[in-house]
Amino acid sequence: MPTEIKGLNEECGVFGVFGHEDAAHLTYYGLHSLQHRGQEGAGIIATDGEQMRLEKGLGLITEVFEEKQFDRLEGHGAIGHVRYATQGGGGYENVQPLVFRSQTGSLALAHNGNLVNAHALKHQLEAQGSILQTTSDTEVVAHLIKRSGHLPLKERIVQALAMLKGAYAFVMMTEEKVFVALDPKGLRPLSIGKLGDAYVVSSETCALDVVGAEYIREVDPGELITIDKEGLHSDRFSEPLQRTLCSMEYVYFSRPDSNLDGVNVHSARKRMGKELAKEAPIEADVVTGVPDSSISAAIGFAEQSGIPYELGLIKNRYVGRTFIQPSQELREQGVKMKLSPVRGIVEGKRVVMVDDSIVRGTTSRRIIQMLKDAGAKEVHVRIGAPPLKNPCYYGIDTSTKAELIAGHHSVEEIREMIGADSLAFLSVEGLQEAIGSPQDSLRHGQCQACFTGSYPTEIFPNTVHPYEKV
Template sequence: MRETSRPLSNDDRMPRHPFDDDKLHEECGVFGVIGVNDAANFVALGLHALQHRGQEAGGIVSYESESGFNSARRFGYVRDNFTKASLMETLPGSLSIGHVRYSTSGSKGATQIRDVQPFFGEFSVGGVAIAHNGNITNAEALRRELIERGSIFQSSSDSECIIHLMARSLQRTIPERMKDALRRVEGAFSVVAMTRTKLIGVRDPLGVRPLVLGKVGDGYALSSETCALDIIGAEFIREIEPGEMVVITGKGIESFHPFERKKSRFCIFEQVYFSRPDSILGGRSVYETRRQIGIELAKEAPVEADLVCPVPDSGTPAAIGYSFESGIPYGMGIIRNQYMGRTFIEPTEQIRNMGVRLKLNVNRALIEGKRVILVDDSVVRGTTSLKIKQMILDAGAKEVHFRIASPPTAWPCFYGVDTPERSKLLAATMSEDEMRDHLGVDSLRFISLDGLYRAAGEAEGRKASSPQFCDACFSGEYPVEPADMIERGFELKAAE
């Protein structure tokens, strides 16, 4: 495979802004197309729409009969790399896949180009490129086994295990080898892969991570979210089902179910934060679900106030819903600097100490003298909440009330989300009242787990004996045991 890459420079490194460091981050986004001219350009557009799922690095692989497989991997934003004609001309062909990365396993910060996906393998049955969204919870055990049997790993990513498992399979086709490999994998995976003639999409049996299918011209597209189909003018067809594999060629689509059937446990935090609000998940608008979260929150946690203010941008739909249900006026009391970008790659100590003010600024004329309800999507470490509260008070607010559009995040995620250690999660060590006192606000309330489920379309709330979503970050109930983490000493929630 011909690969285009370049050395890592200081400007490529994407340090986390203090504001972003107090959020949960999805690991990555995947996108692929088949049956269109200049497929890599479509993939670049799709990845741009999925940039919120990973900002550290991106990669694209394409196939064209004369030049074979071609690859380009870069650090930084899609817009800064994959919009250059000189680069995109090195990725010809009508079949292509891509990946944007936010590391949760392997090297933090994507400092090694070898960790950037898609990964590629050349087998006796042909070449395959793979892009993976999620996290393999038994990757360390698999890696030890494969190394003992002679496999040589090139990256620190858990996703590379899939390539090595495929290499050891005795099946005669790449889709069959992929089935073999993924049957050994535990955890969460949505995979988009390609051979010389096929585009392949697979979701794990629980369907923890999203994957959708679209039609573009005479070809097809696979994407982590529907918003990326919109940007290329593709028609949304359907979601790939949990445990389903689709194999797309010039002849059409074949569907397989190679895994034992299980009840779906889609990640509920996709509805709260990860997915873009203009995407559709489970047949529901993400925006409308988030607005409904705000409505449920207003019912559960009313308070007398003068203004409902979102913490932008993730708190905005819930704040709109809270305002609608409560009758309290909605206002943009905090303004987000949309052009923060990479301006402060190497800030001075003085600028660094400004922290959140680099990204957010209070609309003093709107805030001064008012009792303010701040609506945010989550509280993780609480460091950002403290700073925002102080900014609001400094602007002259009489009272500050936090309303959070998710239950307390008390447990780490092991399915493809960058989560702090449990000891660093505020809700793991404090009660709601203790968190209120720690943050120094007049009141603090989180939506209940039942309320979140109702907002997501489950009218009767959460079924305790059979949850409809993966909500481990709130409940501590992991649908797949995190084998690697347990081996390291992680303690599961005690049975009640």
């Protein structure tokens, strides 16, 4: 399995372009900027108005695609996907976009999220004669759409979406149209932009910036957008609900240069660090962040506390993604290969190590030990989010409650286990204050279920573990 500095993994990123003669290349660049959302597989499907052609594979976007493949991906429309595979969810067949062909036309789907009623829907479809070819939730949606074959496609999509429970950001494409949909609670991010006369859709606004598209707006919860040669059309498949965008998008998953619901991620993380310094002050000599997602919070902590910020930890960006770990000893070495303490900064110092989360505690323990081996006199850990106590059922790999160290240990017990001189987490109230909210009441609020155990949607009785994710 890959060596990860973090114990969290986002599910995937989606990107699409319609109305541009170089749609596939733009999609490639968009996916490249979303690579942090998934590194296990990537795919692009393009349409020229008559045919759809797919290229996909396992690995990073740069490993999957070569220039010669774009000779096949001609057309004015394209959608793409980068994927993180959970245990048991790997394999070429699950790499998206998934494409389903029939005599009446083709449909390609790319999905970010997780359906909490996927198992029930699969049983229902199989009982009605459907044969599922993958373990992906996305295939369920395709079968639901196909089941109402006598209706116009948009109506079939609306009917299928109404049956889904959980988190989903969909980008779908036929030979002539692109469809975009976000779940009624808006748990995952999804934005629309414009590039000349073309429309662009992306999981994060950073990808719009990379391809030169102008941001227009977020996709609304419960909204179905159709993009065709006539332009953009909006419909609803669900009544507007108060949005509960995943808090961990702000804490960890999204790129710092992205904006979510009008809130810049870097700015929000800086405010998290400032709130953390207010809630858990400490006497120390230097503040450092665990690269990369904790740097912004560490800067905020330093500004608020008056303790100098320094690069006390350096990330090696050239370590292979699939470093082989045949033994526990080499697994330990894997962290050292990816992170290095700067002895000249931490030696003899009382260090505040700011991180975004503690999942199982093993990585935190190793980093603290590295800092102390480099001469740090004290290591005080500050976490820019509340303790992760509950599993996520909406498309984030936070494992099961039994594997989350905060799910069954106190803060003091965790401190002892990771070897920190002190440990403090940001409060739920501090996180909410740091993220803030737009003025629109329908867009107010975040999902904080992994911290509080209060889930914004129904969690079905057989949801013991997070479902196989897309």
